[in-house]
Amino acid sequence: MMLKFKNIHIYCNQANNLDFNVIVPELRKYFPNIPIDVRHPFLNKIDSVLAERLVSIRISDIKRPFNEQPRVKVQGISDQNIVYERNLRDLIHTSNSSSIAGRRHKELILYDGFMMQRLFETMIGENEANTHHVHIVFEDRLICTFSEEDWRYHARTILGGSPSIISTTGIIEAPAKPKEWYIKQMQVAANDISSDGDQNEIASSTEKEKYLEYGDCRINFAAVGYVLQALFFFITEGNPFCNDINCRLYNAHWQEEVIHSQIQSKRLCNKHAKLLHKFNAI
Numbered sequence: 001m002m003l004k005f006k007n008i009h010i011y012c013n014q015a016n017n018l019d020f021n022v023i024v025p026e027l028r029k030y031f032p033n034i035p036i037d038v039r040h041p042f043l044n045k046i047d048s049v050l051a052e053r054l055v056s057i058r059i060s061d062i063k064r065p066f067n068e069q070p071r072v073k074v075q076g077i078s079d080q081n082i083v084y085e086r087n088l089r090d091l092i093h094t095s096n097s098s099s100i101a102g103r104r105h106k107e108l109i110l111y112d113g114f115m116m117q118r119l120f121e122t123m124i125g126e127n128e129a130n131t132h133h134v135h136i137v138f139e140d141r142l143i144c145t146f147s148e149e150d151w152r153y154h155a156r157t158i159l160g161g162s163p164s165i166i167s168t169t170g171i172i173e174a175p176a177k178p179k180e181w182y183i184k185q186m187q188v189a190a191n192d193i194s195s196d197g198d199q200n201e202i203a204s205s206t207e208k209e210k211y212l213e214y215g216d217c218r219i220n221f222a223a224v225g226y227v228l229q230a231l232f233f234f235i236t237e238g239n240p241f242c243n244d245i246n247c248r249l250y251n252a253h254w255q256e257e258v259i260h261s262q263i264q265s266k267r268l269c270n271k272h273a274k275l276l277h278k279f280n281a282i
């Protein structure tokens, strides 16, 4: 049975790098009968209790499942991790775009996606915590989920559910970049050239077209695709992903696949277009 939701609530991220004046009209083409509203960031006010919860769902060892993570005892409200969580919004706002672009992968903090989803679920207002409302949270923090197949955490872009979480950092960091990018990074590391510098400086413009970077306006089209995946999570009863690389529901593991399905192809396959038509006709 298809879940017929009646409202779509989108929570914008703090980094303010998405253009919802582009994203929402694009979504309305797919869901012309459903009201879509854009709200302030989900984690708009972070008190020390919430900050401590966020610290508690961080992943410090990607090779251990959540319940085996080493736990760091929080040292009161002046604890640097608590301060970080409470001030992340200001940190994002004060850092200029070039320093965001130059942020190194190793500095990123990972959060268990399912634990974050569980935490967020408790924060949804009672009158909107039902199947009529779909909540989609754009979050700057990087989420990851543990895979029992290779016994390690993997960064994720999207987690469907209540609420669905789309990590804006995940859009950039989770799908792998072209192999040449990693080779170049290794060369840079080996030669110790501007290791804190802007990665964009060392990539040619044709290479840059193959992946999304911080500040790339094509991220809006990728965001549309991830919102569609979040919505199809409900339309398809939890299995939104498609095997057709030309479809926006394609589960991309490489940046080049994201670019192909969300920016070059930018459509649904016939099967999913039909399903959407059926949904809109109910």
Ligand SMILES: [Zn+2]
Pocket (backbone or CB within 6 Å): 242, 243, 244, 247, 248, 249, 250, 268, 269, 270, 271, 272
């Ligand atoms: Zn499809």
